Amino acid sequence: MKKILIANRGEIAVRVIRACRDMGIKTVAVFSECDRAALHVRLADEAWPVGPSAPRESYLRIDRIVDAATRSGADGVHPGYGFLAENEDFAAACRDAKLTFIGPSPEAIALMGSKTAARQVAIAAGVPVVPGTEQPLAEDVSDDEVLRIADGIGYPLMLKAVAGGGGKGMRMVAAAGELPAALRAARSEAQSAFGDGAVYLERRIQSPRHIEVQLLGDHHGTVVPFVERECSIQRRHQKVIEESPSLAVSVTQRRAMTSAAAAVARAVGYTNAGTIEFLLDADGSFYFLEMNTRLQVEHPVTEMVTGVDLVEWQIRIARGERLDLDPESMLTPKAHALECRIYAEDPDNGFLPSPGMIQGLRVPHGPGVRDDSGAYEGGEVPIFYDPMISKLITWGDSREHAIRRMRRALSEYEVRGIRTTIPFFQWILNDADFLASRFDTGFIDRKLGGSGRGPLYPAESSHEDLAAIAAAVHLFMQPPAHAATAATTSRWRAAARVEALR
Amino acid sequence: MIFEVAIGERVRTVGVVRKGAVLHVDLDGTIHVVEAQRVGESVLSMLIHRDGATDVPRSVDAAFAHAARTAQPAASGDLDVHLEGRTIPLQISPAGSFGRQKKAGAGGSASGPQRVTAPMPGKVVRVLVAAGDQVTARQGLVVVEAMKMENELRAARDGRVREVAVREGQSVDAGTVLLVVE
Numbered sequence: 001m002k003k004i005l006i007a008n009r010g011e012i013a014v015r016v017i018r019a020c021r022d023m024g025i026k027t028v029a030v031f032s033e034c035d036r037a038a039l040h041v042r043l044a045d046e047a048w049p050v051g052p053s054a055p056r057e058s059y060l061r062i063d064r065i066v067d068a069a070t071r072s073g074a075d076g077v078h079p080g081y082g083f084l085a086e087n088e089d090f091a092a093a094c095r096d097a098k099l100t101f102i103g104p105s106p107e108a109i110a111l112m113g114s115k116t117a118a119r120q121v122a123i124a125a126g127v128p129v130v131p132g133t134e135q136p137l138a139e140d141v142s143d144d145e146v147l148r149i150a151d152g153i154g155y156p157l158m159l160k161a162v163a164g165g166g167g168k169g170m171r172m173v174a175a176a177g178e179l180p181a182a183l184r185a186a187r188s189e190a191q192s193a194f195g196d197g198a199v200y201l202e203r204r205i206q207s208p209r210h211i212e213v214q215l216l217g218d219h220h221g222t223v224v225p226f227v228e229r230e231c232s233i234q235r236r237h238q239k240v241i242e243e244s245p246s247l248a249v250s251v252t253q254r255r256a257m258t259s260a261a262a263a264v265a266r267a268v269g270y271t272n273a274g275t276i277e278f279l280l281d282a283d284g285s286f287y288f289l290e291m292n293t294r295l296q297v298e299h300p301v302t303e304m305v306t307g308v309d310l311v312e313w314q315i316r317i318a319r320g321e322r323l324d325l326d327p328e329s330m331l332t333p334k335a336h337a338l339e340c341r342i343y344a345e346d347p348d349n350g351f352l353p354s355p356g357m358i359q360g361l362r363v364p365h366g367p368g369v370r371d372d373s374g375a376y377e378g379g380e381v382p383i384f385y386d387p388m389i390s391k392l393i394t395w396g397d398s399r400e401h402a403i404r405r406m407r408r409a410l411s412e413y414e415v416r417g418i419r420t421t422i423p424f425f426q427w428i429l430n431d432a433d434f435l436a437s438r439f440d441t442g443f444i445d446r447k448l449g450g451s452g453r454g455p456l457y458p459a460e461s462s463h464e465d466l467a468a469i470a471a472a473v474h475l476f477m478q479p480p481a482h483a484a485t486a487a488t489t490s491r492w493r494a495a496a497r498v499e500a501l502r
Numbered sequence: 503m504i505f506e507v508a509i510g511e512r513v514r515t516v517g518v519v520r521k522g523a524v525l526h527v528d529l530d531g532t533i534h535v536v537e538a539q540r541v542g543e544s545v546l547s548m549l550i551h552r553d554g555a556t557d558v559p560r561s562v563d564a565a566f567a568h569a570a571r572t573a574q575p576a577a578s579g580d581l582d583v584h585l586e587g588r589t590i591p592l593q594i595s596p597a598g599s600f601g602r603q604k605k606a607g608a609g610g611s612a613s614g615p616q617r618v619t620a621p622m623p624g625k626v627v628r629v630l631v632a633a634g635d636q637v638t639a640r641q642g643l644v645v646v647e648a649m650k651m652e653n654e655l656r657a658a659r660d661g662r663v664r665e666v667a668v669r670e671g672q673s674v675d676a677g678t679v680l681l682v683v684e
Contacts, residue, residue: 350654353653355622359567383622411587416566417568457588464512465514465529471507471516474564475503
C-alpha cells in the first residue's frame with residue numbers, strides 16, 4: 001500500500017494521516033466546502049473536494065469518495081469513525097473499485113450492524129447477552145403484541161433501535177403504561193436517524209458499567225483482544241471520559257471478558273479493528289451489548305497502556321500482514337490512561353453547541369500528555385458536523401497519576417473564541433465519587449441534574465480581580481493603531497484616542 | 503485611564519497609570535504594581551506586586567478573545583479572559599460610558615420582553631409553548647436541532663409568551679427571533 005485516502009475529517013483524519021506518515025505512505029484527504037482549509041487538508045499530500053458542507057452531500061457520498069480515490073491513484077481507503085465507517089455499501093464499493101478498505105469485510109459490518117443479529121452471534125458463541133427479544137420488532141408489530149413480549153422480559157426495560165447507536169432510538173420504560181408512548185418515540189427517532197424503525201427490547205440492568213474490549217483480527221485467523229476500556233462516564237448516552245484499565249474489572253474478569261470478545265469476533269471471521277461492548281452488572285456478571293465494526297474515538301487510551309499503534313496495525317492487517325503482538329502483553333496494562341472528549345459546547349448553558357472561530361489555542365504538552373485534535377488557530381468549528389474538536393489523553397503509573405496529569409493539562413488548555421467542555425472536565429475530575437471510581441452509566445446525568453444551575457467550575461473572586469486587571473492593562477497597552485483597527489464601536493476608538501493623547 | 507469592568511453582576515472600577523517601567527493598577531481602591539509584557543496580540547504576561555508588599559511577583563498569564571456567547575449575541579466590549587485554567591467572560595469600557603449603557607440595557611433585560619433567538623443556524627424540532635402561556639424561569643420553550651444535537655432554549659425568567667414566531671420543522675438562521683416572552 002503506497003497511498004491511502006482518508007474518507008473523513010477532523011481529528012480522526014489527522015490521526016490517520018499521522019500513522020500513514022510514520023509508515024511512509026502517501027495521504028489523500030477529501031473535504032467539503034467549509035473544510036477547504038481544515039487541518040486534515042493542510043497536512044495531507046493531496047486533497048480532493050467532494051461537495052457541499054452538509055455531510056450527505058460530501059462525506060457521505062460514496063460515489064464521490066470512491067471517484068476521488070480512483071482518480072488519485074490511492075490503493076487503500078481508511079474510513080475513520082462515523083460517516084461511512086460502518087456502511088457496508090461503502091466497504092463493498094471500495095472492494096468493487098479494487099481499493100483496499102481498511103476495516104472489516106462488508107459482510108461483517110452488515111451482520112454486526114444489526115443489533116439483533118449481533119446478539120444471536122454472541123449467544124451462539126456462548127457469550128451472555130442481556131435478556132430480551134432475539135428478533136427485531138418491525139414497525140407493524142402492534143402495541144399489544146409488544147406489551148405481551150415486554151411482560152415476558154419484565155420491567156424496567158430498554159427499548160432500542162435495531163440499527164441504533166449513540167443513544168438514538170433508545171428509551172427506558174419503567175412500567176407497561178409507558179410502553180406505547182416510548183415505542184412511538186423510539187420508532188420515529190430510529191426511522192429518522194437510521195431509516196429503519198425496527199426496535200427490540202432488553203431488560204434494563206440497574207446501574208451498569210459500560211466496559212468494552214478492543215480487538216484486532218488479521219486475515220490469517222488470529223484475533224488479539226486488548227485490556228478493557230472503562231466508558232461509563234457518559235452524558236446522554238454519549239461517552240465523555242474513557243479510561244483503561246477499569247478499576248471495576250478484576251484480572252479474572254478481564255480474562256473472561258476478553259475471551260468472550262475474541263470468541264464473538266472469531267465466530268464471524270472478523271478482521272481489522274473492532275470493539276465489543278459489554279454491560280457490567282453490579283454483581284460482576286457481564287453481558288454482550290454490541291459490536292462496533294470500526295476504529296473507535298477512544299482508541300488512544302488503549303494505545304497508551306499497551307504501546308501499540310492501532311491505526312498502523314489496521315493498515316498492516318489490511319495489506320495482509322500477520323498479527324504478531326504478544327497476546328499476554330496486550331492484556332497487561334503498562335500504565336493507566338484517561339481520555340477527555342473536548343466538545344465545542346457550553347457546559348454552563350445546557351451544553352449548547354458553540355461553533356465559531358478559534359481565535360487562539362494553547363495546547364497542553366509535557367510528560368504523559370497527548371492531544372489528538374483537528375483544531376487550529378484561525379480555524380472555524382463548523383455547524384455541520386459533530387462538535388468534538390479534540391481528545392485530550394493523559395497517562396501515568398496509576399489512575400491518580402493520570403488524573404493529576406489530566407488536571408494539569410486541562411488547566412493549560414485554552415481554546416479562545418468559542419466555549420468548550422473543558423470546565424465540565426475540570427469539575428468532574430475533582431468529584432469525590434469519580435476519584436473513587438464509584439460510578440455507573442447514569443452517573444453524569446445524575447450529577448448534572450443535582451448540580452444546580454451555577455457554573456460547573458466557577459472562577460473565584462480572586463480570578464475575577466485578576467481578569468479585571470488583565471483586561472484593563474490589555475486595553476491600556478493596546479497600540480493606538482491596533483485599537484483603531486480592532487475597534488468595532490466609537491467607544492473603542494474614543495478609548496484609543498485617550499490613550500494616544502495620554 | 504479608568505475602566506469599568508463588569509463580571510456577572512459585579513462592576514469593578516480599574517484605573518491604570520504608567521509609573522516608569524511598571525503600571526499602577528487601582529482595583530476598587532487597592533493599588534497593584536504590574537509589570538506587563540505583551541506576547542503577541544492577545545496574550546499578556548503580568549508580574550503583579552500588591553503595593554507595599556515586598557518582592558513577591560505573582561506571575562499571571564492572561565489571554566484574550568472576543569467573547570464567545572451562546573446565551574445572547576456578544577456586544578462590543580465583551581471579552582473572554584483566559585487565566586489560571588478559567589475562562590472569565592467580562593465587559594469592559596472606559597469609565598462613564600459603561601454605566602450609561604448598562605442603565606439603558608438593564609431596563610431592557612430586567613423588565614422588557616425576552617426575545618429568544620436561534621443561537622446558530624438549525625431546524626426547529628419542537629415548540630414547547632404557545633402564545634399566551636405562562637412560563638417560569640428556565641422552562642424549556644423551543645428545541646432547535648443543530649450540529650447533530652437537539653438544543654432546548656429556555657426562558658430567562660418568569661413571564662408570559664407573547665408571540666411564537668416559528669413553527670416546527672422550520673429552518674432558522676442564527677439570530678432569528680423564535681419567540682418573545684414578556
